Structures are given as structure tokens and as C-alpha cells.
Amino acid sequence: MRIDGLAALVTGGGSGLGAATAAHLAALGCKVAVADINQAAAEARAATIGGIGIGCDVADAASGEVAFAAARKAHGPVRILVNCAGVGTAGRIVGRDGPLKLEAFERVIRVNLIGTFNMLRLAAAEMSDAEPLDEGERGVIVNTASIAAYEGQVGQPAYAASKGGVVGLTLPAARELARAGVRVVTIAPGLFHTPMVDGLPPEVQASLGAGIPFPARLGRPSEYAELVEHIVRNRFLNGEVIRLDGALRMPPR
Template sequence: MMSEQTTLPLSSITAVITGGSSGLGFATAQHLLQRGATVALFDIDREKGEKAVREAGGNSHFYPVNVCSEDEVSDALQAFREKAGRINLCVSCAGIAPAARTLDKSGNAASFDQFRKVTDINLNGTFNVSRLAAQTMAAQEADENGERGVIINTASIAGYEGQTGQTAYAASKAGIIGMTLPMARDLAAVGIRVNAIAPGVMGTPMLLAMPEHVQAALSANVPFPKRLGLPEEFAALVAHIALNTYINGETIRLDGALRMPPK
């Protein structure tokens, strides 16, 4: 006989979202808040973060956090846990995506400092937040399913098919994909699930600010639906993963069947 699983409502979610004041992070925060969740927005930009909390409303809170700082992440997690009582969802959306070819047209090598900055924020920052969130979650009581928390990290289809000029970005996102399963295996004993989402071309505010012809070109290669992905679709997938207790150790592509061309 199959054991009965109890699904928690979204209103019981207490979530930390890095990069939470814009783009996919903010869309996720709004989605959860509208359904009664308690949400902490972690972002390095204080002005944007405070504005995002005012706009999002609900039970939202802002903490200025550099994801690469052990002390800042640890302090913010502790402060939010004391306020909310527990943390059962951590979503990492903080990241940057500058482009640079390995050699430019004059034969000059790409900046090593820029490569390190991208991988430091996107990959090392994601691991830093994940490990400290896991430490916080592991100290909590398990729910009826034996679960103490869920970690969802943001990869990218560039982690599979990086385009020209994306060596740093693709490497950082491939790293997130690569650490998902072993981290899920590491944390299984304490009832913490770990998954990643690999978005395709998403209609974030930054992308929507580009000219129409640029947006059309990006959408043209998407098999179906032939459009940009919606931040709300990313947010809905986060919510589904949070509630579906059998999704673990998985990277889910959210890309309309897009496979990126070289450029």
C-alpha cells in the first residue's frame, strides 16, 4: 500500500530568495507572497531591495546581502529565521551574465578577473547560500513528510549549450547543474531536497527593455511556444517543486524545447 503524503500549502512556506529584488527572483517572491507565504528578499542593492518589498507587500522582508559573504548570508538567515520561525525554502536567483570571447578580434585574452567574478557570484555564491541555508534547515524539526527544507538553484540552458562569448557564464551554470545531484544526495539524510531550474530566454525586465527586433530574434529559435519565457512561469515551477516532495536531485529545463545555437 502506498503511504499517504501530506502536501503543505504555499501559505506555510517561509522562503529566502537571493537576487529577490528583480527579474526571476522578484517574480518568484510575488508569486509566493500572493499565496500567503512569508518571503525574505536577499539582494546586494539596498535601494532596489527596499523598493521591491514596498511593491511586493504581503509578509515580505528585505536583507542587504552579498551572496559571496559568509557572514552576511549567515547573519541574514539567522535574522529571518528568528522573525519567521523557520526557513523551509531557499531559492538562489542572484547572478550576472557579462559576455566576452576567450580571445577578442585583436587576439587579446579575455579578462581573468571577469571570469572569476562571474563564477564567484553565480556558482560560488550559490553554493555559499545553499550550504548555509542547509545548515539552518537541518537544525529544524521535520514536517509530516520528514522534510526540513527545499533548495532550488537557478542554472541556465547555457550550462548545456553555451553560446559564443559565454565561457564564464556557461561554466558557472554548468557548475550549478553539476552540484545539484551530489548536494541532494548529501542532504537526503537530513530531509532536505535540492533541485535546479535551467531557464531559456526569459522575459525579464532587462531583456524586455531591448528593442523589439532583438526580442523577436531571441524568440525565433524557440520551437514552441514561440515566445520568451515568462518570469511567472519560472515562479510557478519554483512553487511546484517546493510542494512536490518527490522531485529531488533534478535540473529542470524551462525553455520551450530550445537548444541554443552557437550565436
Template sequence: MEVNGNTFLITGAASGLGAATAERLVSAGGKVVLCDLSDAVRSHAEALGDSAVACSGDITSQEDMQAAVEAAVELSEGRGLAGVVHCAGVVSVAKLVNRDGTPADLDAYAKTIQINLVGTFNVMRLAAAAMAKNPPSDEGERGVIVNTASVAAFDGQVGQCAYSASKAGVAGMSLPAARELSRHGVRVMAIAPGVFETPMMAEIPDEAAAALAAAVPFPKRLGKPDEFARLAEQIITNTMLNGEVIRLDGGIRMQ
């Protein structure tokens, strides 16, 4: 799959991993539809020029995501939606039983699963349906889906039951989705980032962020969004990458 001349849908594109991915794909000659609930997505799209279009969208909404997919198809000028890099999601922290003996809030757990897991499935199904209509490349490829899991899917910390479960679900969908969509020439991959410099990380205390950075074997720092974007670009362009989850974490293993 070539980036140059093709059109991609990026969710969670107002900042962080999604914004960096949109910038990289545009710099490589691609067109992008930036989708996010934040109004900041519009100014970001404007900064990227004519190759970028912004749309407001809730990833759990069929109507919103169908509109985002259709916007990408329109932007492609007949070539169709070539790929999705799905970065939208939330981080949640809650213990099963609090110090006072109160059990975790069930609605909060369900919300995390709804956004991170059901939202991912929603984006995948609508994007795949559009990609299946594309003319195949010489190798029969019609599209590629890159989801965002997390190292927490494999070694989640205390208080991450909801978040870890949601991201483990994203990781678990990669292979069966890749197998199913192979008949349509659509690849499915996932990236499992470690600790990265994103707005989500800005929400934790500086001391905690420093401790996480120190826990990375090498390099001893937080990941940079463009490092995620570079891997997403490599997945798009390397047809043999399919049905797998790639950890992008500097070797960190959460405790």
C-alpha cells in the same frame, strides 16, 4: 513542503525571476525574505505587506547571507527557514580571444564564477545548515533548495564560456548536494531557464531579443517570470522532485 505558513529566502528578489517568485509565494500564504543588492528590494518587500522582509546582501559574502538566513528564521516565528529560491546572478559575454588577438580578461571570468557558482554554494551551505535544525515533517522533510541554472549550462553560445561554466557548475551540484542533504531531509533542485523577460534581457538590443524569441519552438516568445515562479512553487510542494535540473525553455536549443 507546504508554502502556506512557511518562510522562504529569495535571492535576486528585487526584480525578474526572484521578484515574481516572492510574489507567488506570498500569494500562496508564505512568508519571504527578499535579498538583493539593489535598493529596489525594499520597495518591493513593502508592496508585499507584512509577510515580506527585505535585506541587502551580497551572495558571495558569508556575513551577508548568514544575516539573510537569520532574518528568515526570525520571520518564521519558530518554524525555521523552509526553503530557498536562489535567483541572484550575473550574465557575462566575452570571447576567449578578441578580434584583435587579445585574450579574455581573467578577472572578469573569475568574477562570473565567483558570483554565479561560489555565490550559489555559499547560499546553499548556510541555508542547509539552518534547515537541518528544523523539526521534520511527517515525511521527514526539513527544507528545500531551488537554484537557478540556465540552458547555457548545456548549449552555451559563442562568448559564454564564463557564464556557461558557472551555470554548468550549478547544475552539477544538484545531484551530489541532494544526496548529501538527504540525511537531513533537505531537497535540492535547479531550474534551467531559457530566454525570459527579465532586466538582464533588457540589456541586449531589441533585434537580438526578437531573434531569441523566434528561436523558441513553442511558444514563440520570451518566458514570463511568473512561469519560473510557478515551477519553483511546484518544486517546493512536490516532495518527489529532488536532485534534478529542469529546463524551462519552450524547447529552445541555443546555437
């Protein structure tokens, strides 16, 4: 799919992978709507790239509908959705204080999995009604999973389960939406330099990077954004989950 001039919506676009993706798509000529639970962060990022910022709770049906309506009003039908919104709350199944609070598990599932599906379903409906482009393509949806979906570590039951759900959602969504000319692809990042990592001491960050086979460093958000670009451009990429991890395989702990 061509990129220049298309309308894109990026969730979690106020920081990290989402912010880098929003900026990259804007630089390629996209009309970008930046959605984030932190409306101030969304508006700040949008101001730097010439887009619009929208406060959005991806796990809330009404909030998602408002975000798409705002993006559509500003830029026309969304043709590219990139789901980057997510949380990474850790917690053992049985910790020092007993079993993991069900509310804590539920929150991660709600944001990472239900939130992804909420925005995907809204994008799919909007794209399906849009005019077809080259080869009948109407839109592209890029979701974000994690290598934790495959190698979840101790303390990651909620996160790994939520991202495993995103992986499992990819193929059936792509198969169903194929008739409308809408592609669905998921990226499963490894360890990236994001705000969650920024809070760690420099020596810990260096240690994490050194454990990656090659290149022996943390991933750069720009590298995630570049893969999004390739997915959008390459029409034969569909129904796939792509690991972006420098050949890292996570140990149990």
C-alpha cells in the same frame, strides 16, 4: 511540502525571476525574505508583497549569514531557499583586446556558482536543525542554472561554466542532504523576459522569442515562479535539473 505559512528566502529577489518568485510565494501564504545586492530593490519588492528586504552579497560568507539571521528573526527558520541571484557578463576567451581578463571570469564564477553554494550551505545547515514536517521533510532548495550549461554560446565561457557548476552541484547536494529531509532541485531556464532582455530593442526581443519552438516567445518570470511552486509541493522531485525553455536548443552564436 505545504507552502502556506512557511518562511522563504529568495536571492536576486529585487528583479526578474527572483522578484516574480518572491511575489508568487507570498501570494501562496509564504513569509518571504527578499535578498538582493541592491538593498533598495529588495526593500521595494518586499514592501509590495508584505515581506522583508535584505541587502545581501551572496558570494560573501558574512553577508549570507546576516541575511539568514535577519530572515530567521522575522519569520523563523527558512524552509524554502530559491537562488536567483546571478550575473551574465559576456566575453570571448580571446577578444579584440587579447585574452579575457581573469578577473572578469572569476567574478561570474564567484557570483553564480560560489554565491549559489554559499546560500545553499547556509540554508542546509538551518533546515537540518529545524523540526521535521510531513514525511520528515525539513526544507527545499531551488537553484537556478541555465540552458547555457549545456549549450553555451560563443562569448559565454564564464557564464556557461558557472551554470554548469550549479548543474553539477545539484545531485551530490541532494544525496548528502537527503538524510536531513532537505531536497535540492535546479531549474535551467532558457530565454526569459528579464531586465537583461528589457534593455534590448523590441525587434531583437521579438527575434529571440521567434526562435523558440513553442511557445514562440520569451519565457515569463511567472512561469519560472510556477515551477518553483510545483517543486516545493512535489516531494518526489529531488536531485534533478529541469529545463524550462520551450524546447529551445541554443546555436553556437
